[in-house]
Amino acid sequence: MQAPSIGGVMLPRGKGETVRLSRGASLTDFAEKINANPASLVQVMFNLGEMVTATQSVSDETLTLLGEEMNYIVQIVSPEEEDRELLESFSIEFGEDEGGEENLVARPPVVTVMGHVDHGKTRLLDAIRKTNVIEGEAGGITQHIGAYQATTEVNGEDRRITFIDTPGHEAFTAMRARGAKSTDIAILVVAANDGVMPQTVEALNHAKAADVPIVVAVNKIDVEGADPTKVRGQLTEYGLVAEEYGGDTMFVDISAKQGLHIDSLLEAVVLTADAALDLRANPDQNAEGIAIEAHLDRGRGAVATVLVQRGTLRVGDTIVAGDAHGRVRALIDDKGNTLEEAGPSTPAMVLGLTNVPGAGDNFLVVEEDRTARQIAEKRAARERNAAFAKRIRRVNIEDLDKILKAGEIQSLNLIIKGDASGSVEALESALLQLDVGEDEVDIRVLHRGVGAVTESDVNLAMGSDAIIIGFNVRAEGRATQMAEREGVQVKYYSVIYQAIEEIEAALKGMLKPEYEEVELGTAEIREVFRSSKLGNIAGVLIRSGEVRRNTKARLIRDGKVVAENLNIEGLRRFKDDVTEIREGYEGGINLGNFNDIKVDDVIATYEMREKPRG
Template identity: 70%
Template sequence: MAKVRVHELAKELGITSKDAVTKLQELGEFVRSASSTIEAPVVKKLRDAYPGAGAAKAAAPAAAPVAAPAAPAPSRPAPGPAAPKAPVPAPKAETPAPAAPAAPAATASPFSAKPGARPAPRAEAPAPARPGGQAPRPGGPRPGNNPFATSQGMPRGRGDGERPPRPGNNPFATSQGMPRSGGGRSEGERPGGPRPAAGAGGPRPAAGSGGPRPGAPRPGAPRPGAPRPAGGPAGNRPTPGMMPNRTERPAPGGAGRPGGAGRPGGGGPGRPGGAPGAGTGGGAPAGGGFGKGGRGRGGTQGAFGKGGAGRGKQRKSKRAKRQELEQMSAPSLGGVSVPRGDGNTVVRLRRGSSITDFADKIEANPAALVTVLFHLGEMATATQSLDEDTFGLLGAELGYKVQVVSPEDEERELLDSFDIDLDAELEAEGDDVLEPRPPVVTVMGHVDHGKTRLLDAIRKTNVVAGEHGGITQHIGAYQISHMHEGTPRDITFIDTPGHEAFTAMRARGAKVTDIAILVVAADDGVMPQTVEALNHAQAANVPIVVAVNKIDKEGANPDKVKGQLTEYGLVPEEYGGDTMFVEVSARQNINIDELIDAVLLTADAALDLRANPDKDARGIAIEANLDKGRGSVATVLVQSGTLAVGDTIVAGTAHGRVRAMFDEDGNALDIALPSRPVQVLGLSNVPRAGDTFLVTSDERTARQIAEKREAADRNAALAKRRKRISLEDFDKAVAEGKIDTLNLILKGDVSGAVEALEDALLKIDVGDDDVQLRVIHRGVGAITQNDVNLATVDNAIIIGFNVKPAERVADLADREGVDMRFYSVIYSAIDDIELALKGMLKPEYEEVQLGTAEVREVFRSSKFGNIAGSIVRSGIIRRNTKARVSRDGKVIGDNLTVETLKRFKDDATEVRTDFECGIGLGSYNDINEGDIIETFEMREKPRA
């Protein structure tokens, strides 16, 4: 149903627009003005509020069309007495009979296809004759330009080979579109009331002009042929909007006969009247002008009458009526109707879904949901990604329980769409296909407690010398071979950072591990990151082996460490617990083999380390970086199956074919068995650390999975980044550009370091909501020209972590004035950004009093106004400083300016204590003797 405006409905109900708006607001509808549009349920409410007014107004338009055309021709003869005159034109029709052969296509003439309406009487004012039997003139004007003429818009008769005529365009012509039926109205009644006098509608062809007539007569006039059979009573004159707009389709009929008597029309001889093809007139479709339609045109008959048996107006089905009734009775919010739930209806949405996605789930109009959300105090577009809280608010209002699918469930549903079920694969594996695999050991602990040094001692390498600042900022994965009880055993080690910024990395390390080695310095004891690493390991439900390091250092106290860890549930075996403690020294290489043996003993005793190598590989990406010569390089850990060169894999949003594999020493590998960390080349981009990878059957499947993951991540990021704006803060949102925002672009050598840096920066708190920090882009690899261009547009600072720009990129950044910072230690970047944020804070000002003066006398000046002759009581009175005037302890004038300051007749810049002066406060003249003038200035207050 089309929307109506308030003032239109008010006019229809006979009330003022103001009353209508007031009434709608009383009914709880949100209407701004009389020009607002309202939905059908709101219209129904207002109509119900004014039942009498609506009925009174509805009667007036119904009578208007009948009375309007009745005035022009009161002298027109009534149809009753005109019936005897009808046979008069008939004998004239025989005169041009010999001209009939000139129109051999009589059946295709416009009168055969034109409805036969009652012609107007021509006894009073016969119109000039128009030759009807002659060949038509191509391009000639249509018969009659009078919009009320019966032949308006109807083409003249055409000869062979010309296009068939089209129906008339006059919405008031009785012959519009279809012929009349023989069973029409009685002759004494006209559907449109009295019409203008004959001849007023322009030239008309004479009855005896030979050949068919070019147009049907006006409605309501008596037919000059045989008397019209009586029919039903005429109704009100229909409106033009009821006219059917259909092309002509002749119905079967007899051969047309020349002359006026052969015109299509009512039930007279030779005319196709009440039944199809009943007469010998032209092949006109059956059906009358206002009578009941025939079947010739397959549905709607003539201009305005009741539809025929063909394509008539379809009745609404019960389902359509029920839906319309439900929509009319549905509760509305803000003038819109939306489907409502019962309070228990669950709607599942993906992360980052939009209002359109929610509307599809509940079969609602997205625009209506936008309106509802607006009235709830939230602003969003139909395609904007929303967060879970906003959907919860909208769902609670509409009676739905909105559940946002978790990333794990979303990943499972995505793989299920490609017929990949990892859980089912694991359940289907029997013991006969499982083979022993090496344990995966993660080394965790506080920063600078010797984790990497311990791994160096195990691997007999010196990795720590290559770490910036002596701290690990990447995840490293290695595999060693150790002789345990005379048998060579492989062990995979994963080294994680210990700095507080690398919480996410430690969590990922604990996620993929089988056993955790908790390194604690014997001199420092348990530290904050020690507790955090312990919590990660316990949350992953993995066994823990404690390595008490630096026992060779002065002040080392291993027993203190054991006592501290007992408080966290790690009880040594010598104390009756089940946790193995090994006292080691990585620097002196003390008890390293005992530590490895303890790890293997724990693995054999507490874990069932087996995997199926005879299937497609599954695993996790531990780290990834972008190499200038080799492209995307991902360090992956194979958890099950066998990864081979040439396999097609997908890891997060990256996909591709494995072009080469290398171990931690750079040696090429052809296959990688379970628990083997390898470096993989050939991915399309850099995966994120922690992304799972799997082998797919073809590259097309891998690409589709990666693209869907990328779209889901993008929507989730948009929903997370969206700042919720309430109506109360709308003005502030409009002026968002005035709020200080520090935009950053982060680039690093590996994805894990970039993620850790972003998490650490976003946790910076400067204690003021006016400053925002926003990471607009992050990536892995060298700083590129696109990064500089993005920083130019968004006024961003580029942070490079262990990466440098190319020379031409640096030149571009220098030309564009883009600030680039480079760091190799993460906390240096955090400190600099925190200082920058504090520098962007709006300065805080404090009022500093300069001096006070007492007014001794007031001098009137026509040029400067009132001048306060004063004596300085304390401090200094300076010109152009702020001032306030106090009287009897109350401030009577504030935020004034000392515009003039004189010492006797000379201008002065400042006047000190106990000196007299004249003070002018500009246009402020309310100064009396005894007032106190206090001057002050606002000084910036340094932030702590």
């Protein structure tokens, strides 16, 4: 095969050499590696049927396709590898203890509390905090910094434990998704009266995937109907066998509300850490660790809670955290006290960063401000390029037929969330039985669960090109914005047959949707007013977008859809009738004849727009 040429100029064809490119690289980056003219590569891509500019970030698939055409093997460098190479270029070793065995000292275990909603995760963290207020510091102001330390006595010795104060596996998974090993041990909280629930299993799977030891806290033993033995039996099915049954998992019966047996739980954590883990680090090197959470504070600027994993962080150090950098102006602990330094496994709030890092970003101390700035800028550029490239497209139902015909995917990955386990199982069973004819297309349900669509679901969909199906539930918190930003499709249904028919039609290439639902805004009910003439009127705060009169609406209670096809019949600001109310403003909403509204319900408004078929 002849080498491609542009205007009579032959392009340099490879001989099967490997070209290493970062995720989101452009044709200009490729051209530099093979000593070619970027414009000629644009022409090659045009001949291959793709319009790409020389400086545009392109997907991994496009780079590989171009490499094959030019007889080069394209190797996409992973973000972790790229970060390691970036730090090596500044002669920085990250993630290793410098020095020998004699430099290592014991450090406290780092613990995350996980479990089903309402099983007492937050109350347990509060109980541990109250039980362990160190004498003399009781007057200190306790503030939420995302992590704190507790002390317990084991074999006559005071032992410290660090708790990451972000209960739930969503935060845990978000950190893991970014390659952060933040946790040494997981405490799985299970209510003795409820037993194992869907989110308990989900949390357990996340902990097992991270390969961390688990201590089970059987909570609510003081509640009527509590049966700790039943919990032990149920968890045996998932591979957690209690020590008293001959297994190696420690179970502790507690009551977070009454503060019962909290010390026994802390002792179990320490004993598990001693038996299963070698928790040592070198405190005499430049500090390294991860950012647990970060936010923009009106008075203090960018504030990050970091967990030091090795080395010692001191006031005045120059640090890089993700794509943020700065000099440490102050270190603050969870009691509001200022610290001079923070050693291994110590959490601290850091002031002095230029911008807000992400949860799970690693941080490290460097010698010079200039080095910190250069590392942060290169990381920011890399993130930006990768984001542009990723935006190309993910799987969606409307284009499924084309993608299947092109052979780009052989299976359709789904995540199903619903309002009840029965309907979720019914939908899953019906979808798995779909017969799509001769084409061998696998339908795989990666995860199913009860409750609203969460950021954790979107994270899972991103990593596996899945479509999320919400049956009688909606997305909660920032999950909608995250799905839109990452290009993950979330389809909502209220009738099982509609979901089945639509997916079957998509698989058979017959789907021609004419309209799509566009969310306009959401309003949270703060108060309910009774009117003899109009019925119940909702006093609301507009949470997002805008709410318009005469648009469609649905009522959401605790993440579940309780009423569909409602109408915004009246809209008021103070005493005036208005046509719309924007985000951040308060007002009154009348839903016509529908009066079953409560405080904390959410009114989500939408309209149907005609969707052009590509």
